[in-house]
Amino acid sequence: xxxxxxxxxxxxxxxMNQLKxxxxxxxxxxxxxxxxxxxxxxxxRKKDFELIKIKPNWLPISEGIIKRLNQCMExxxxxxxxxIHNSESSSSTTQSYYTTSTxxxxxxxxxxxxxxxxxxxxxxxxxxxxxxxxxxxxxLKMEELSKKCNFDHPSHSLILDPEDTLxxxxxxxxxxxxxxxxFRSPTFExxxxxxxxxxxxxxxxxxxxxxxxxxxxNPQTDSYNYWTKxxxxxxxxxxxxxxxxxxxxxxxxxxxxxxxxxxxxxxEQMNQRRKLSxxxxxxxxxxxKRVDMAFRYDGYDIGVYEAKKSSRExxxxxxxxxxxxxxxxxxxxxxxxxxxxxxxLRQLETVGIITCGK
Numbered sequence: 001x002x003x004x005x006x007x008x009x010x011x012x013x014x015x016m017n018q019l020k021x022x023x024x025x026x027x028x029x030x031x032x033x034x035x036x037x038x039x040x041x042x043x044x045r046k047k048d049f050e051l052i053k054i055k056p057n058w059l060p061i062s063e064g065i066i067k068r069l070n071q072c073m074e075x076x077x078x079x080x081x082x083x084i085h086n087s088e089s090s091s092s093t094t095q096s097y098y099t100t101s102t103x104x105x106x107x108x109x110x111x112x113x114x115x116x117x118x119x120x121x122x123x124x125x126x127x128x129x130x131x132x133x134x135x136x137x138x139x140l141k142m143e144e145l146s147k148k149c150n151f152d153h154p155s156h157s158l159i160l161d162p163e164d165t166l167x168x169x170x171x172x173x174x175x176x177x178x179x180x181x182x183f184r185s186p187t188f189e190x191x192x193x194x195x196x197x198x199x200x201x202x203x204x205x206x207x208x209x210x211x212x213x214x215x216x217x218n219p220q221t222d223s224y225n226y227w228t229k230x231x232x233x234x235x236x237x238x239x240x241x242x243x244x245x246x247x248x249x250x251x252x253x254x255x256x257x258x259x260x261x262x263x264x265x266x267x268e269q270m271n272q273r274r275k276l277s278x279x280x281x282x283x284x285x286x287x288x289k290r291v292d293m294a295f296r297y298d299g300y301d302i303g304v305y306e307a308k309k310s311s312r313e314x315x316x317x318x319x320x321x322x323x324x325x326x327x328x329x330x331x332x333x334x335x336x337x338x339x340x341x342x343x344x345l346r347q348l349e350t351v352g353i354i355t356c357g358k
Contacts, residue, residue, distance in 0.1 A: 194228045303351035326352040
């Protein structure tokens, strides 16, 4: 069978990988739009050409391309699809944090994946494992579960969520789960009583905004009440103007919130094994998993935000985001932070925020 040499194959492959990270099903039209429309319009602008805007009919072109691919590219198509699957699989702890999609809940682990998981647990130092007061070793229990799994699970990345009771209730006792939950749990200082007064009978946002605004607070001598007043005003501003809640919280300061962002940690982890072509061809550069929002400080990812439209807690998307995707992303961020703060292994924390509903 004749082999077809595709021009711009690298650009096409990168576009397909990016689109695959954004949605489950991609079309020929999606790839054409991603690669060519911007290039054509930019070239026309530089050359001072005026392009007539019409709605093209890509259907016959798409059908022709698909027909030819089916005839000439069976082997290459299979190879490319395998590359896409491998770029999104959870075959190692260093490449799985940002590559989980909803489909991974349904995709069975390959034999290679299962062997990688066995290797991960075999490489652990038993002297540094977590032994509970009952004598149970946490990592060994996680290993028992991971060997039984036929699908991706957080335990494969050494992530344990004690609130996942359907999984862990049969592995740990209630006492052991309580001990895991309480281990180095965060403490919060009590909040002082505010002097800002709000009439509970108010049902009008404008009137409430006016009343709070008229209460003067000195920011230098009463920082807490000043913060309270400012927060109330900003909260009312959001309700009155339909602004997005999360980015608003990071308008000031050095913490950056970016929407629809591919985390740099993600891309680094997925491409860290790339090398110059020698015996094997250089691996295709992969694009990290796109998240709804990533929080950065001083050049490092420290938190992630995911939103889903469904209010059903146990939908596919809800389970994936809450129990697989977000925890793995948080762990990836934590590992990156440890490269510059390795002495703070037990103090570093990353943040995950999930919102859902209409």
